[in-house]
Amino acid sequence: MKKKPANFKSYGKSLLKKIKRMRYKGKLIQKLTLLIAAIFVVSTASSFFIYYHNQQVTNNSLALEEAADLQQRYTLLLSEVKQIGLTQLQLVTSGYESDRVENLQESLHLYEQNYNYINDMIEGDEALEHYFSHFGNAFSTYEELNERYFLPGFEYEDRDRVRSRVTPHIVRTEDNINSVDDRIHTYLENSIDEARSELHSAITTTTIITITGTVFLVLVPLLFLLLFGKNVSSGVRLVMDRIEAYKAGNLHFKQSKTRYDEFHDINTALEEMGTSLRDVLESNEQAGKEVTHVAEQTSKASSEQLTAMEKLLETIHHFSNELDQQTDFTTTISSTTEQVSASSQEMQSSVELMTSQVNEVGSTSNQGVALMRELQETMKQLNENTEIASRKVSDMEQQLNEISAFMEGIDNIASQTNLLALNASIEATRAGAAGRSFSVVATEIRKLSSETNEFSTRTKEILANLGEETIQVVSAFDSFLIKSIETLEKTDVASTKFQDISEKNNHLTTQYNEMILSIEQINEAMESVVESVSQLVEGANYLQKNNHTFKGVIEKQTLSQKELTKLIASLYDTAQSLKKSS
CATH class of the missing domain: 1.20.120 (Four Helix Bundle (Hemerythrin (Met), subunit A))
Structure with a gap:
């Protein structure tokens, strides 16, 4: 499984520091101060x-x-x-x-x-x-x-x-x-x-x-305002281009323009966030593929194990019938002894085969547990990265609110200019013919104030749209975080089930070893059957009793194997869901 880079956490912290430093940069504020100073001069x-x-x-x-x-x-x-x-x-x-x-x-x-x-x-x-x-x-x-x-x-x-x-x-x-x-x-x-x-x-x-x-x-303040507005609009467009590209799924988007103010910092932070998100998605996709592969392999091994169990159960039924015949026909000891010996050898071979298969299942279960633990760690890191990205987008939303507050200041300036122009028009009207030229200037000032209001309104609409899209991005991050948490919970369940499978396989191995020991005892009993028919009858009865016990164990193991198959199918569905979410 592809793991996250070891320095991802330090990278995320450095990115947060850059965002925090970006808040204290005053390049746009310096431009605005210069604009106000120029207007004042x-x-x-x-x-x-x-x-x-x-x-x-x-x-x-x-x-x-x-x-x-x-x-x-x-x-x-x-x-x-x-x-x-x-x-x-x-x-x-x-x-x-x-x-x-x-x-x-x-x-x-x-x-x-x-x-x-x-x-x-x-x-x-x-x-x-x-x-x-x-x-x-x-x-x-x-x-x-x-x-x-x-x-x-x-x-x-x-x-x-x-x-x-x-x-x-x-x-x-x-x-x-x-x-x-x-x-x-x-x-x-x-x-x-x-x-x-x-x-x-x-x-x-x-x-x-x-x-x-x-x-x-x-004219001079208007020219300065237009230049400042163009500068801000260019910065917003720079950020919007990257956001629109990310919304379209293009996480490899590259800017053709370069700025050296807060918008450059925002664009750089978004670019780093896109790179981080792209790495996370690629890791998530690779993890889904590997989990799917493991689930498929485990499902195949489980199917083979279930087939072997059914075959073993069939053999046990056959062996039980043979034991019944041996009890009923004690007069044919030689023939029955040969049959029991042959059946004992066949059963020993089958048990050895089942033991080997159970060991393979145990190894596969242990690998599944290890993979699930790695998947849990990956999902935890993914959740942390998603929370960091969500906070970054929230910080950007706060800066957009500050820009909106700045546009409210421009609206106030335009309103004061309009009021000043209205007063000038009144004074020009009082002056009569001598104030006509000043009245024309006042009218132009009101017109300029109106155009400034329209410009501010359009700018605030753009900022409002940007704010709504930012909220949508935050919502998308929250949804992704919820899905990641659900995936992590399912991974915990799968890990628990893998652990149960491993424990049951260990228990089954112990029972198989006990069964091998019983078969060896049966062979020893068959060697001494010639010495005493009574001992043979007693041994047959004992073998029949153990056979029923063994049959119950095998049936129980078969049910456990079917449950394991269902759990593996659930793990496969979880892996497919993980791939789709990536």
């Missing part, structure tokens, strides 16, 4: 560029607001300075009025505030500082005229003389103001136009950067 870079250009837009917008505010305050300042000059002319023309004097004081105060505020705004701008110096001079002139002629309670002694003194200062001041007004107005308009142009340019640039960054932010 791309997102951060895109966000930085978008934020930077948005800040440019904000700064230009603030600059435009400052220019518009400066123009507005300049308009107020110009209005105040003209109102001050007009009020002072009215006072020197129509005379003192308290309301106008109060308005003049208030206008001077407001003028001073606006002037100081504008000076703070234009600080560092030499051109505007030069232009607004005329407004400072105008304020000094009007302040001086106010203190000299227009303070509350002041009465003009000579209105014409005061008017002649005040009017030239007011006219000259207004002329100076008018001379710089056009230049200041032109300068401010140019500043506003320049700020507006820079703002428009910044908005255009920001829009382009935003669209480009968004597209880049979508």
Whole structure:
């Protein structure tokens, strides 16, 4: 019988160690971490560029607001300075009025505030500082005229003389103001136009950067996800090819592709499992053939033994008849003596032949016992190997569940992306025409999220199918283990029966030896029959008595031999079942 390799157990342990080490390898995790890091870097870079250009837009917008505010305050300042000059002319023309004097004081105060505020705004701008110096001079002139002629309670002694003194200062001041007004107005308009142009340019640039960054932010992660998904799909296909080949009965399957990650370890473990299973099946088939051969040989020997037993029983019946005739016809002692002597010699020859055949049966039974013990050891090893293979497939099922959990993470990312795109669409709708381009980008993001969900769904379906097939493999291993246990139990029964056959053959050999001794005694009695007829009668009676005992022993042995034949037939059926199960 072909035995398992001596190092099978150590080989199985090394295979389990490889499976355990495979769990701690992080190649796929490293790829996923790299994918997340790449997405984070791309997102951060895109966000930085978008934020930077948005800040440019904000700064230009603030600059435009400052220019518009400066123009507005300049308009107020110009209005105040003209109102001050007009009020002072009215006072020197129509005379003192308290309301106008109060308005003049208030206008001077407001003028001073606006002037100081504008000076703070234009600080560092030499051109505007030069232009607004005329407004400072105008304020000094009007302040001086106010203190000299227009303070509350002041009465003009000579209105014409005061008017002649005040009017030239007011006219000259207004002329100076008018001379710089056009230049200041032109300068401010140019500043506003320049700020507006820079703002428009910044908005255009920001829009382009935003669209480009968004597209880049979508396409690059999508490309990484597609590459990662293709890598995982290729690994699953690698494992599925081997599993499908094993399901088809091709345990010699060889992969044409090579990987260097966890899928390679799974494929290697499956390949080693297939090699181990193939060796087990071959050993099982060879054991079935050898057991069948032994059963056939034993059945043949048992049939021959049964034939010899029947022949011996027939001889004993004949011998019994002869003894009866000897008892009835004591007067024919010589003739009967010759017949008994001849029958005794024939019986001795038959007994010697039966003894030889019984010894052969005993030897065959001992060989059967040894073979059954070897078969028991083989079946025990087969059960252990089957349990190891079942645990390996269960470990693979757990890793498939971890991959399914990873796909759930991808679903969550896709859902968050879809929610982000929906919020972006809402904001784009609120923005109106300015958000149309961003709405298109949001729509594309939702479409990408939907496609990612579909990809994840298909991947999970494949993993679910793989999980179901793995469960079927585990079920097949369990069924095979049950059959192996049943075969082991039948082998134990066959071994017990072989042991019984051996013990019965030993007992039969002892009885045959006793029978030979009895035949020798019969021969001695036949030699002394001439001496005394009475002794002959007594010897005949004694022989007849022993003959009945011997006949009972032979009949019992015949029944035992028939039972042995049935047991051998059962052993043959067990061997055939073992061959079919392999």
